[in-house]
Amino acid sequence: MENQLLKIRSTKDKLIETNEISQQLRKRLRLSETLIQTLLLIFGAVSILTTLGIVYELGKESWLFFGREEVSLVEFLTTTTWQPVAGKFGVLPLINATLMTSFFAMLVSLPLGLSAAIYLSEYASARARSLLKPILEILAGIPTVVYGYFALTFMTPLLRSIFGSDTVQIYNTLSAGLVMGIMILPLVSSMSEDALNAVPNSLREAAYSLGATRLETAIKVVVPAALSGIVAAFILGVSRAVGETMIVAIAAGSGPAFTLNPFRAAETMTGYIARISGGDLAYDTPDYNSIFAIGLLLFLVTLVLNMISRRIAARFREVYE
């Protein structure tokens, strides 16, 4: 009897205790947390909504463009004459010029950027690195219009003095592409350097302990281990080159031309958009609509390149685990 009473009492005590604990553990309303969370969500949403807006606008105007009777999508993508006045809308000359300038740009920025990255990450002393990195970053800070005039007033005369002013036109894709390569170099080198730096030191030690030289260690162990990061840097560089406008608008030429000759003038997709949108064009003309179609095409190209780059960078993370 007494025992039972004791039991009941202790159960009661326990209940009271549990009640206290659940009071203490009760969820609180934290107003500032909720507020901050909402604000951050709004800020984040702004960039997403902007992107959606751009896609919508590009899509709408392109729809209008391809809706015209003088334009067909197949013709747009396959023919080689771009003469809106004559009703000829073949985008290939513009794509071709974009590919050429981007190709020359990568011809400069990949080897130079990768070499700079290998030097900075594998060879440079701490002091050399602290001097060189800011200088490379200055390159990234120069406005592209300056690069454009650098191409026009320095690179082009240089090319003309080497290859002859008869062969090299004043506006040409080679000059613009080479200078664009210099512009992209800091991007490629700093991303590649990050990739090289991410390679664990234990791999370098392993190589050295087998009697590898510095060069063998860098080329045969560190670069292969960082390869996916380097490829990602390269692809991002390409998408930067494809989208670059100012340099090509100034130095590559202002008239669509379907040519593989790097010494001749040709207009890129971005250069065309810049020129047409800068001139006075009647709203709702085919010319006007065409820049949106080209813009959409550019957008898709860079989007695909960025997606590839992200895929590769994601794979890169798994390498050592």
Added chain:
Amino acid sequence: MNTDNLPHNNNYVIETDRLNIYYGNFLAVKDVNLKIPPRKITAIIGPSGCGKSTVLRAFNRMNDLIPSARQEGRVLFHGKNIYDPDVDPVQVRRMIGMVFQKPNPFPKSIYENVAWGVRINGFSGNMDDLVEETLRQAALWDEVKDNLHKSALALSGGQQQRLCIARAIAVKPEIVLMDEPCSALDPIATLKIEDLMRELSARYTIIIVTHNMQQAARASDFTAFFTMDEDRAGMMVEFGLTSQIFTRPKNKQTEDYITGRFG
């Protein structure tokens, strides 16, 4: 420390002569005079921070890779000071290989890991045979023979470490330095490595740094005990046959350490 009372053997592979090692201004290792006999397993034991690994890395000039490290005194490899100005550290490392604390296979296939060092050394023989022979020596062949071209990173930690040993011996070094090779491994994998060391000691001189005293007692022929002085500089206290160090240590500090009263 005087090592004259060791079993008579004039053919030491490595002798250090008043070796001091600094990191910047910090004296990390002080006045080490150590003689390593050939084709034996020599263990270096001692508490953390006493400079064991630093001394080990001095034997194949791995400390060169640390910009602030410098050394005084000599490290004689068959009587030649490897820190002489006319010595190429790359050549030193080809003859004195190393296995590290954490298994660090290259992110390549098992085959490529073994072949890598051999290839940069300009090997022109039959690589398949060499890889098989080396993996057999490292007691890994039976476990990996069907997966030679799979990534080395898919192996277990113990297998990775045996692969690293295979990679080191593939270039036929004379000495294999092991820097706490089992500290990241479980007891079974550790025993496998110790068995392997015993087999390899027929051909190679092995110097192993360990903080596991049972390992030193089980697996080594000679033991060097290091500790640090009041300035935190590492120094060698006693060197001798492992059986002697663990049963009749001459030095009080050694005795305290191996009986677990310190460290």
